[in-house]
Each structure stands twice: as structure tokens, then as C-alpha cells.
Amino acid sequence: MELEFLGTGAGMPSKGRNTSSLALKLYEERGTIWLFDCGEATQHQILRTAIKPRKIEKIFITHLHGDHIFGLPGLLSSRSFLGGEEPTPLTLYGPSGLKGWVHFTLELTKTHLNYPIRFVEIEEGIIFEDEQFIVKAKELEHVIPCYGFRIEQKPLPGELYIEKALKLGVPKGPMLGKLKNGEDVVLDNGTIVYSKEVTGPPKKGFVVTVLGDTTYCRKSIELSKDADVVIHEATFDHATANLAKDYGHSTNVEAAKMAKEAGAKYLILNHLSARFLPHDIEKLLKEAKQVFPNVFVAHDFSKFHWKNGKLNELYF
Template sequence: MELQFLGTGAGMPSKERNTSSLALKLFEERGTIWLFDCGEATQHQILHTTIKPRKVEKIFITHLHGDHIFGLPGFLSSRSFLGGEETSPLTLYGPCGLKDWVIFTLQLTKTHLNYPLHFVEIHEGIIFEDDQFIVTAKQLEHVIPCYGFRVEQKPLPGELLVEKALKLGVPKGPMLGKLKSGEDVTLEDGTIVYSKDVTAPPKKGFVVTVLGDTKYCHQSIELSKDADIVIHEATFDYSTKKLAADYGHSTNVDAANIAKEAAAKYLILNHISARFLPHDLDKIIKESKNIFPNVFVANDFSLFHWKNGRLTEGNEDK
């Protein structure tokens, strides 16, 4: 799993930061990408990455402020013009009103999509589940309805203990694959070899919490409980905490307190106001680390890798 930030600014684009969008790359898990928010010029940002729009399977919208949705019509339209293989279906998850706005915009501009577009109007609770993932939503505290999402990967099958299976008489070949996938097998002599006897215990999947615009609130803590990675807005810093309260936003200190109280592993600060320039980031990180140690600040195109229970930041090979 990888996280790539396409836009990390707040309110409007600046020279350093575009408006909100985040790509959750699930290539190893399911061969697709999930987007969270799609601010203005998200498709332009994608051009500077290796992301292929056809690979975007789902888009989760936190709320209907323009800096989180104004890139949607362009992205949806361009996804039809890519040519090549048939474009796969796309599902949009968002608050009440998202479907009306998107459909009206497409109809008014006579935009035709060559792929199925599905809508899921989100409410609190589980909004998606399959055999790999569960996505839970909760409403946060902002000036309009706004949601946070908890993405939980279900436990992964344990590693096959090959040597143990071979000692029990299982021949090399398809039977080993069946055992690895959880299926019991019967040998030629009638002996049954049970998958549970030759596989290690299931491995815990990852948990990523993506929070929309919000004040400090208990819903954020609930969504972030024991999460591996929490992505939290930090529109303001501690010196501008009154502005944060007035506008329904959080400071970097609020975000650090959320991660600490939720017993999360890592925190990524996002949605940074244009008032903060690159040289201000060290102070923002230092303030946050005084409360919660494992903190990163996201910049446009930041790429984070999750592997073996560790989060690292690295570059993309373009």
C-alpha cells in the first residue's frame, strides 16, 4: 500500500500546494487506486505522477466545499477520453447532494461518460465492505456536513509452512496452493491435511484513517483508534488556534492530540494553509512532535510507503 498526496492545501490553490486530493494506491492488494477528495486541477496533478485514471476504482468525498470537489467534473470527463482498453466502472461516495451536483454538471455540459458511474450517499457506519476491506464513515465537526473515513484491511492469510506440509506428504504443486488459500487437501492415501495445521496465523491488515475538514472532536478519535496511519488536517498552527475554532478547522496540535488519544502509530498532517511557507514546516512538525512523536507533513506529490508495519516517505519513479 502507498499513499500519494496530489493536493495538500487549504481553501484555494497556492504556488506550493494544490487543493485537496489523496490517492490510496492498492496495487498489491487489488490492482486499483482509491481517491479521497478531488479538488480543482486534480487531473493536472495526476499528470505529474504514474497514476492512471483508469485504475481509480473509487472516489470518497469528505464534503462539498469547492476545494474538495471542483476537480471532479474534469477528472470524470477526461477518464472517458483515454482510449485503449475498456474503462472500468467508478463509484463515488459522498454526502447528500454530491450525486445531484455531478449529474447536473455532466448533463448541462453534455458530457458523456463511456463507463458506468455509481453513487453511494454516505451516512455514519459501514459504507463499503468486501472480502478485503471495510470502510467506515463518521460525521465530523465542520461548518457543513463533513465525513472522515476509516479504511481497514481484513486479516491476511498466514504464510504457508512449506516444509511442514512436505513432511506431511503433500507433493509440490497445486495442493500447496490450495493449502495456502485455506483449503484442506486429501492425499492419495486418503490422509487429510488441514490448512490450519500448515499455515501461520493470519496477519493483521493495515488501518488508514482519512479525516476531512474538522475541529478537534471525539469522532476523529473513534475513527483513528489504533490506526496505523492517521491523515488529519492542520489548516492552522497553535498560534492561530482561534482562527481554527472560528472556521471549523484544526491546528497541528489538535491533530497530534487526536493521534495520541487514539493510540495511532503515525500521523500525516495535511490541508495546510497558504499562510505557512516551506520554512514554517519545521516549527509545525516540532510543535506536533512535542505531543506525538511519529509525525510527517504532506506536500504535493509526497509518496508514503507502508511495509512491514512501518511508514516511510520516498520518491516516485516516473
């Protein structure tokens, strides 16, 4: 799993930060990308990455403020004009009103899409589940309805004890794969080899929490409970905490406090105000680390790789 930030600013684009968008790259897990929010010029940001828009399988919209959705019509339209393979079927998740806004915009501009879009206007609870993942949503505390998402990877197959399986007569080939995936197999002589006999216990999947704009609130903590990675806004700093609540936002310190109370492993600060210049970022990070040590600050095009229980920031 890899996270790539396409826009990390708040409210409007600045020279250093575009408006909100985050790609959860699930190439190893399912060969696709999940996008969280799609602020203005997201498709321009994508042009500077290796991301293929046709690989985007799901787009999750936290709320309907412009800095989180104004890039959506353009991205949906451009996706129709890209050559090569057929686009991955696309599902859009978001608050009530998202479907009407997208349909009206596309109809008014006579934009034709060559692929179908499925809309899911969300409420609190499980909004997606298959054999690999569960996605849960809760409404946060902002000035308009705004959601946070908890992405849970289901347990992975345990280690296959190949030598043990071979000793039981399992031939090299597809049967070993079936055993690793939890299926029992029948040998040519009629012997049944049970998966549990030749595999270790299931491995825990990762949990990523992506929070939309919000003040410090209980539901953020609930969504982030024991999460491996939490992405949380930090529109304000400790010195401007009085403004944060007035505008439905959080500070860097409040984000760190939330992550600590939730028992999360890592926190990534996102959605930073343009008031913070490059030389302010180290101070933001230092303040947050006084509360919660495992903190990163996201920049546009920051990449983070999750592997073997650790989050690493990738540098190029």
C-alpha cells in the same frame, strides 16, 4: 500499500500546494487506486505521476466544499477519453447531494461517459465491505456535513509452512496456494490436509484513517483508534488556534493531540493554509512532535509506503 498526495493545500490552490486530493494505491492488494477528494486540477496533478485514472476504482468525497470536489467533473470526463484497457468500474462515495451535483454538471455540459458510475451517498457506519477491506465513516465537526473514513484491511493469511505441507504429501503447485489461503485440500489418496495444520496465525492488516475538514472532535479519535496511519488536516497552527474552531478546522497541535489519544502509530499533517510558507513547515512539524513524535507533513506529490508495520516517506 502506498499513499500519494496530489493536493495538500487548504481553501484554494497556491504556488506550492494544490487543493485536496489523496491517492491510496492498492496495487499489491487489489490492483487499483482509491482516491480521497478531488479538488480543482487534480487531473493535472495526476499527469505528473504514474497514476492511471482508469485504475481508480473508488472515489471518497469527504464533503462538498469546492476545494474538495471541483476537480471531479473534469477527471470523470477525461477518464472516458483515455485509450487502452477498459476502465475499472467506478464507485463514488460522498455526502447527500453529491450524486445530484455530478449528474447536473455532466448533463448541463453534455458530457458523455463511456463507463457507469455507482453512487453511494453515505451515512455513518460501514459504507463498504468485501473479502479484503471494510470502510467505515463518521460525520466530523465542520461548517457543512463532512466525513472521515477508516479503511481496515482484513487479516491476511498466515505463513505457509511449505516443508511441513510437503512432508504430508502435498505436491508443489496450486494446492499449496489453497492451503495458504485457508482452504483444506484432498490428496489423490483421499487424505485431507487441513490448512490450519500447515499455516501460521493470520497477520493483521493495516488501518488507515483519512479525515476531512474538522475541528478537534471525539469522532476523529474514534475513527483513528489504534490506526496505523492517520491523515489529519492542519489548516492552522497553535498561534492561530482561535481561528481554527471558528472556521471548522484544526491546528497542527490539535491533530497531534488527537493521534496521541487515539493510540495511532503515525500521523500525516495535510490541508495546510497558504499562510504557511516553506520556512514555516519545520516549525509546524516541531510543534506537533512535542505532542506526538511520529509525525510527517505532506507536500504535493509526497509518497509514503507502508510495509512490515512501518511507514516510510519515499524520496526521489
